[in-house]
Structures are given as structure tokens and as C-alpha cells.
Amino acid sequence: MRKSAQNFIIFISEIVNIWFITFTFSVCWFRYYTYSMSVPWIVPCGIFLIFYISLIRLYEGFRLDRYHGKTLILSQFLASFIPHLLYYLLYLVLYFDFLNIFPLIITAIVNYIFIVFWVYFVQKKYNKDYHPKHGLIIYSKSKGLMNRLTNDYIKRDFYAIEKMSISTFKNQPKNPLNGIDVVFLYGVPENSSIDILQYCISNNITVYTIPTVNDMVMLSGSEANLVHLPLLKINRYQPSNIYLFVKRAVDIILSLLGIIILSPFMIITAFLVKLDGGPALYKQTRLTKDEKEFEILKFRSMRVDAEKDGVARLSTGDKDDRITKVGKIIRKIRFDELPQLFNILKGDMTIVGPRPERPEIADQYYEFLPEFRLRLQAKAGLTGYAQVYGQYNTEPEDKLLFDLMYISHPSLWNDLKIMFATIKVLFIKDSTEGIAEGQTTAGDTGKINKLETTNFIKDISKGEECGRG
Structure with a gap:
């Protein structure tokens, strides 16, 4: 089948998906909820449509070329259910x-069944x-x-991924880029990467490259025209006062709402943790802007004596015997992080x-x-890029990038996207994958050996009292 015909079929299937999800929303709210609202039913339906399409794009729910199965189902279901939930909470x-x-529950079930069938049939045709x-x-x-390019969604994109060092590449008698669709550059010196990039751009070959810290700092630069030269002006992180004011207002409103709505769950969690012995809350000194220290709050999920030998170790996952029975549950559903809403309300943290x-x-x-200070x-924040x-085991340098x-690029729109993207991450187990048993770090072992230390603790995406971020 020609690619244009295939794309047309996928496009029509996406329209059907959007129409059905919006239709079930309109039936639900027009039939059962508009009697209690003072606006025409078409208003919430129009807002829902915009919201659903935005979330589908954010969660990549139609990316059949990249994701499949459970990931697509999760993305589409969250995109359809979150607007329902927000409408309900707004009314409340x-x-x-x-x-x-x-x-609302019946609508969610109907949508889920439709999404499962949609993903199955459309992806079968796409594949x-x-x-x-x-x-x-x-x-x-x-x-x-190398390891990351062997995971499922990358293998799905390629029938072959060849590997070649830059020295081998330069010594090839024939052009190694002939017949190549996508090139990955990793750690290639600039003098070599420029030549490769020029060739790839000229021959319509897609290039992925790992940026350096300097590259990322340059992204924050603004255009400057001085002395008749094209310049980039690089400053320290300086968002506008309006952005900071609105961001703080959003932090206060959302943290207050979160505390009010989740207070019953936090009380129950605190009670269950307390039954296990020891304090319900765990406090730990952390760094925020300009290296200012503050006490971060979490529900304790490990034994009180988890660091009795004085060595901080990362969690190895569910098999870590330092984690309590209650701790395993609250870590899986991320309830151990809920007390940080008070840190946000106080101003120590932001969302x-x-x-x-x-x-x-x-x-x-x-x-x-040293660049880690940047x-x-x-x-x-509670969440971030x-x-x-x-x-969980992202390298320190990658985390910095x-x-x-x-x-x-500080903006309220970026903040909003990260907030909603975090909701999806909460349901993905790989995002909090642990490290090997007995390991004290998830960082680059070569760099750690240079430090000549065994007590090196990796900062990670999801936190705990023994080194979790």
C-alpha cells in the first residue's frame, strides 16, 4: 500500500476515535449532568474536544509508529478520562x-473498551x-x-541498527551512509559531526544527537545584534516576574486543593505507616534554588534503621528488604510523595x-x-523534565541535560505539559526502575571510579529516604 493511502486510513481512524470519545462525553454530560450546570451542553463539549486533542498529542496516543499495545491504550484512556475528572472536580x-x-464510571468503561478495540484493529493494519x-x-x-536502542519501541522502528565507531567510520572505503535512513551520533567530536550532519541534511537522512551541556546552555540564548555581528546573549535563568507570580499562584492553589482533596488518603497513610513503628513522616535536607537548604517531607516507606550502617543505598525495587509492607504499597501508588504538597505550599518547592x-x-x-550546579x-520541583x-536510573549527566x-525555556505552557505528562508516567513501571542489588549508584561507573569512593549515591527521578530523589 502506498504511504499516502496508509496515512489517509490512519487519519480517518483518528477522526473516528476523536468523534466517538467526544460523543460519549456529550451523552454523559448532556444526559446526566447539565441539569446541575448553568451553561449550554455544547460549551463543555467544545472544551472537552480541545482538551482531548491536546492530551492525545502530549501523550502521543496516535503515535502508532512509536508505541503499541498497553502504552497506546493508557495514553488514549488518560486523555479521555482526565477531562471528565477535571469537570467533576471543578463542579465539586x-x-x-x-x-x-x-x-462517569460507565462512560469510562465504554471508552476503555472502544480504545482497546481501536488500538488492536488500527495497529494491526498499520503494522x-x-x-x-x-x-x-x-x-x-x-x-x-547502545542499551537504550535495544528497547521495544526503538526495535519496532528499525529492522537493523548498525554500530560503528567514528574511527572505523572514517576508514571505510565506501560511504557507510548509503542506504541509511536514520543516524545516531553519540559523543562524536564536533569536527567530525559537522561533516556527517551536512551530508545527512543534504541527503534527507534523519539525525539524532546527544547534546552537550554547552549545547543546552546555548538554547537559553537570545538574539543580539552588536557590532554588526550575529550574536547570542546568554544569561542566568531569569524568567519574567509575571511568569514567577502566576507560577507561585498556581503552586498555592493546586497544593491547597491537593491537600484538601487528598487529606483523607494522607491521614489513612500516616496511620498505617505509624502502625508499622516509627514516625509517619520522613524529613531530609535537600537543595533548592541557589543551593538553599530545606527539609523535604515524605511518608516513611523504609525501616527506621534502613541506614544503620551509615551507608546510603538506593532502593533495588520490590525485593529490597528495607522497604516495609506498607511502604511497598505507598511507593507503587506514589503516596509517599504526598507530604511534599506542604513543601510547595510553604514555598520551599514548586510543582x-x-x-x-x-x-x-x-x-x-x-x-x-561541576556543571551539575546549573x-x-x-x-x-515535585516533578520535571x-x-x-x-x-529511575537516568545518568546524572543526562538528568542535567x-x-x-x-x-x-521557562513558560507556563511547558509547566502545564509536564504536569499532565507526569500523570501518565505514574502508570509506567519503567519510569521508576530500580538499580542492581547491592549497588549504591545508578551513575556512570567509570566516573565513579575516578572519585575513588564507594559511597556514591545517584539522584533519581523518584525519591525515598535512602537516596531516592
Whole structure:
């Protein structure tokens, strides 16, 4: 089948998907809920349509070329259910009245069944006609990227991924890029990467490259025309006062709402943790903007004596015997993080920003990665780029790059996207994948050996009392 015909079929299927999900919303709210609202039913339906399409794009719910199965189903279901839930909560806050939740549940079930069938049939058709690409990795350092390019969604895109060092690439008698659709550059020196980039751009070959810290800092630059030269003006993180004011207002409103709505769950969680012995809350010193220290709050999920030997270790997952029975549950549903709503309300943290690090761990990072301080230009957050697009065991340098991506373009729209993207991450197990048993770090072992230390603790996307971020 020609690609244009295939794209047309996918486009029509997406229209059907959007129409059905919007139709079920209109039936639900027009039939059961508009009697209690003072606006025409078409208004919430129109807003829902915009909201659903925005979330589908954010969650990549129609990316059949990249995701499949459970991931697509999760993305589409969250995109359809979140607007329902927000409408319900908005009514609850405005009118202090509980609507009958049964129609909402029925609608969610109907949508879920439709989404499962949609994903099954459309993806089956897509896979039948999809032609994967031929990729080439050109590297000078290969650790990390090689493993990541073997995961399911990357393997799905390629029928072959060749690997070649930059020295081997240069010594090939024939052009290694002939027949290549996608090139990955990892750690390739600039003098070599420029030539490769020029050739790829000229020959319509897609290129993915791992940026350096300098590259990410340059992203924050603004155009400047001085002395008749094209310049980039690089400043410290300086968002506008309007942005900071609105961001703080949003922090206060959402943290207050979160505390009010989730207070019954927090009380129950605190009671269950307390029954296990020891305090319900765990406090730990962390760093925020300009290396200011504060006490982060969490529900305790490990034994009180988890660090009795004085060595901080990362959690190895469900098999870690330091985690209590209650702790395993609250970690899975992320309830251990709920007390940080009080940190946000107080102003120690914000909802979106780089995750806060322990001072002693930060000092060790600075020894081999001085640029890690650049994260501290912005206030520490509950979630951020590294938590949404990284994993539990993301390398420190990669985590820094993620955070610099966020810092380089401060905007309320980016904050909003990260908030909603975090909801999806909460349901993905790989985002909090643990490290090997007995390991004290998830960072680059080569760099750690240079430090000649065994007590090196990796900052990670999801936190706990023994080194969790």
C-alpha cells in the first residue's frame, strides 16, 4: 500500500476515535449532568474536544509508529478520562456538591473498551503496511545509548541498527551512509559531526544527537545584534516576574486543593505507616534554588534503621528488604510523595522544577560534573523534565541535560505539559526502575571510579529516604 493511502486510513481512524470519545462525553454530560450546570451542553463539549486533542498529542496516543499495545491504550484512556475528572472536580469545588459518579464510571468503561478495540484493529493494519528504517549509530563513547536502542519501541522502528565507531567510520572505503535512513551520533567530536550532519541534511537522512551541556546552555540564548555581528546573549535563568507570580499562584492553589482533596488518603497513610513503628513522616535536607537548604517531607516507606550502617543505598525495587509492607504499597501508588504538597505550599518547592538533591550527594556530583550546579538556577520541583522523560536510573549527566532543557525555556505552557505528562508516567513501571542489588549508584561507573569512593549515591527521578530523589 502506498504511504499516502496508509496515512489517509490512519487519519480517518483518528477522526473516528476523536468523534466517538467526544460523543460519549456529550451523552454523559448532556444526559446526566447539565441539569446541575448553568451553561449550554455544547460549551463543555467544545472544551472537552480541545482538551482531548491536546492530551492525545502530549501523550502521543496516535503515535502508532512509536508505541503499541498497553502504552497506546493508557495514553488514549488518560486523555479521555482526565477531562471528565477535571469537570467533576471543578463542579465539586464551585458548587460544593457531589454529582452521581455512576454515569462517569460507565462512560469510562465504554471508552476503555472502544480504545482497546481501536488500538488492536488500527495497529494491526498499520503494522501490516509499515516499513521500518535502517539505522546507524556512530559513536566515540557508546555506553548507555547502545542499551537504550535495544528497547521495544526503538526495535519496532528499525529492522537493523548498525554500530560503528567514528574511527572505523572514517576508514571505510565506501560511504557507510548509503542506504541509511536514520543516524545516531553519540559523543562524536564536533569536527567530525559537522561533516556527517551536512551530508545527512543534504541527503534527507534523519539525525539524532546527544547534546552537550554547552549545547543546552546555548538554547537559553537570545538574539543580539552588536557590532554588526550575529550574536547570542546568554544569561542566568531569569524568567519574567509575571511568569514567577502566576507560577507561585498556581503552586498555592493546586497544593491547597491537593491537600484538601487528598487529606483523607494522607491521614489513612500516616496511620498505617505509624502502625508499622516509627514516625509517619520522613524529613531530609535537600537543595533548592541557589543551593538553599530545606527539609523535604515524605511518608516513611523504609525501616527506621534502613541506614544503620551509615551507608546510603538506593532502593533495588520490590525485593529490597528495607522497604516495609506498607511502604511497598505507598511507593507503587506514589503516596509517599504526598507530604511534599506542604513543601510547595510553604514555598520551599514548586510543582514543576528540577528535583531537589541531598547536599552531600550534590558535592560528589560536582567533583566529576561541576556543571551539575546549573540545575540550581531554578527552584526545586515535585516533578520535571527528568522525571517525565527520564527513568529511575537516568545518568546524572543526562538528568542535567533534561533539567537544562526545562530551564532554557521557562513558560507556563511547558509547566502545564509536564504536569499532565507526569500523570501518565505514574502508570509506567519503567519510569521508576530500580538499580542492581547491592549497588549504591545508578551513575556512570567509570566516573565513579575516578572519585575513588564507594559511597556514591545517584539522584533519581523518584525519591525515598535512602537516596531516592
